[in-house]
Amino acid sequence: MKEVKVGIIGFGTVGAGVAENLLLNKEVIAKRTGVNVTLTRIADLDITTDRGIAVPEGILTTDASVAIKECDIIVELVGGTTIAKKFILDAINAGKCVVTANKALLALHGKEIFDAAEKKGVDVYYEASVAGGIPIIKALREGLVSNRINRICGIMNGTCNYIITRMEREGADFNSVLADAQKLGYAEANPSLDIDGFDTAHKTAILAALAYGEWFGLDPVSIEGIRDLALDDIRYADELGYRIKLLATIKNNDGNVQFSVAPTLVAKNTLLANISEVFNGVLVDGDTVGQTLFYGRGAGRAATASAVVADITDVAINLAGGTVRRIPAFREGKLYDKVLAADEITSRYYLRFEVQDCPGVIASITRLLADRDISISSMIQDEAKGKNGNVPLVILTHEAPAKALKSALAEVATLSINQSPVKVMRIEDL
């Protein structure tokens, strides 16, 4: 049986999970693939802290270049966009294949890395960069290859989904749940990457590229996190038959594509709305297959390791059989006409106004919407008074142009009855 040598750079949580999986399930992989995938090197600046797994003697090194020199596949699990990029490019330039879980790096510098890999004729695999253990990259690149992608909607950040689930179930506000999530290890000390939507946006950029054949990067992704998510909005959404999710949306309407990350209402009776806690789910709507959905753990040591080791195995099969670059890291091939700017899209909207409790309020606001052909699908005016005796007015719209809505809300802002900035969220019908 042919042997393929694997070197891991970065012995953190995921690195330890990958090492453990490679050691524990080596026989499984060999039986399924006929390749002997051998963990040969682990490089990290810290090689003394106990990671809770017994690695073979002598494989630890503080020198990443040793791993790159001695191994066939280099697994980059350092994270970040600086030294990780250097390690990957060093590996590629040394003619080694690369596996990475680094979504930020790929979202920002994917093209540079893939170009280098093409030049040197090596593989770069990145299944674990999106939705952890869920094989969604493989599904898009291979399993659904014959589909034009109409839409992808993904819950792809476990931290946010966990926070929203707890807000919903416990009626607790964002800050208290975040603090608790940090205590429990479900949120980082600096939670911005997750809760401000950037992590989801990195993943969105990767899926968008695979769907439409161009490495767009982060620029065209409109990003909004969950920091301002109010309990009131979760309650009104619930009353109207919806849940709020931090949703990545990748859409193609007649060739016009749009990419966004934002708290979004999805109907409670859909599968996506029922993906809770730290779990991830990605809905892919293809022109041939229709709606498919992929669900599982989007993060964590073991689940991420499952995806990393699947990539390692794919590359190991390639190396053993001489089929490297059978599927290139990324193949350009434009499958869209135009990327829409944020104010060019149309969507259904959730609008929460805070207004004075006086005659004519509903008439004034709905008139401003009607003047712009924005049609209302449902509405709640709550009897409960808010601060200063104001009342909330919640309106769900049918599909409307973002521009028309913006113009209506600008005029609402000038009305004396309007007491507070209008809360706007998108609704995604699934």
Add this chain to the structure above:
Amino acid sequence: MKEVKVGIIGFGTVGAGVAENLLLNKEVIAKRTGVNVTLTRIADLDITTDRGIAVPEGILTTDASVAIKECDIIVELVGGTTIAKKFILDAINAGKCVVTANKALLALHGKEIFDAAEKKGVDVYYEASVAGGIPIIKALREGLVSNRINRICGIMNGTCNYIITRMEREGADFNSVLADAQKLGYAEANPSLDIDGFDTAHKTAILAALAYGEWFGLDPVSIEGIRDLALDDIRYADELGYRIKLLATIKNNDGNVQFSVAPTLVAKNTLLANISEVFNGVLVDGDTVGQTLFYGRGAGRAATASAVVADITDVAINLAGGTVRRIPAFREGKLYDKVLAADEITSRYYLRFEVQDCPGVIASITRLLADRDISISSMIQDEAKGKNGNVPLVILTHEAPAKALKSALAEVATLSINQSPVKVMRIEDL
């Protein structure tokens, strides 16, 4: 760009869908893969009936051997286990790669076909044989390759799921929904293959083989369909927090594997319980990834075509790049100790008794269970009288050996208070 020629044998519903997809999305596939996949031949005995798609002039033939001779990839969509097998073996023996959606053929004769393919060094791909458009075969063979499979639970027959969904929602009985499903085209005139569980069993045999590395065939799959599913059971299950699904279960407990297809109770708050109508869902529990779930359309022209064309594309990439048999059709590699017989398993159970309405009934029955260490998790005694004044008694058990249950029920059958065969279903905790 390299060209790969595709020949379809069988121009029925799925054949027409595959032809349509290949013609419509040829450019998409070329952009994503760099291979020119060309529909070159369609063979069918009937080449005159209009299938609603415009195929290139001159590609239709009534002679399958012409397709086999002229094409690089032969797509078998004839169905059945006789002539389809001949076509596939003819193609393999002519050195051609094969794509098939034929679950029955693979379940029964997979080993023979794969052995022939190995001998001739050609590919045989079969994504569409299980769960239609959902790329579950690829997920098991590649995306989750590093996982030992603890369990697979699948809703894999759209007809059954459609019937059960309607029974549940409309309170209609099995026969009336089946008749309506036949009228609407959701069930065949001879529905046995679907409703008696055989179709699901074929798929179960394929997934079991991929999970545990041996082509088991149908023999070890215990099979029960939905023909006897009573509305009462759906109602009691609902009252107790469950839905009934025709569930394929593939399980490994400490090396002992078991395979079954049967109406099974799953908790209402699980994703699997919420997969309704014609949709399929497959839950895969791996030792590393944890629970994942794959959802989509399990049948139908377009969804099945999506999977068939994904396979065609995979093989076309192999042919264009000289990487045929990169992943063999099936690789033996035993990953279990023993296949359990039906009476060796343990499970949770749903039991519905029909008993006389008299003192001591519950005491007698629960005593017989307790004597065999079968523990009760919940119970309903319904006040409503059934026929002859008998009353239903519904009991859910904790995990219990099938043998102990069988013995208890044999003794229940001898009790004068027992008025009818006990209805037994498994409960699967997800």
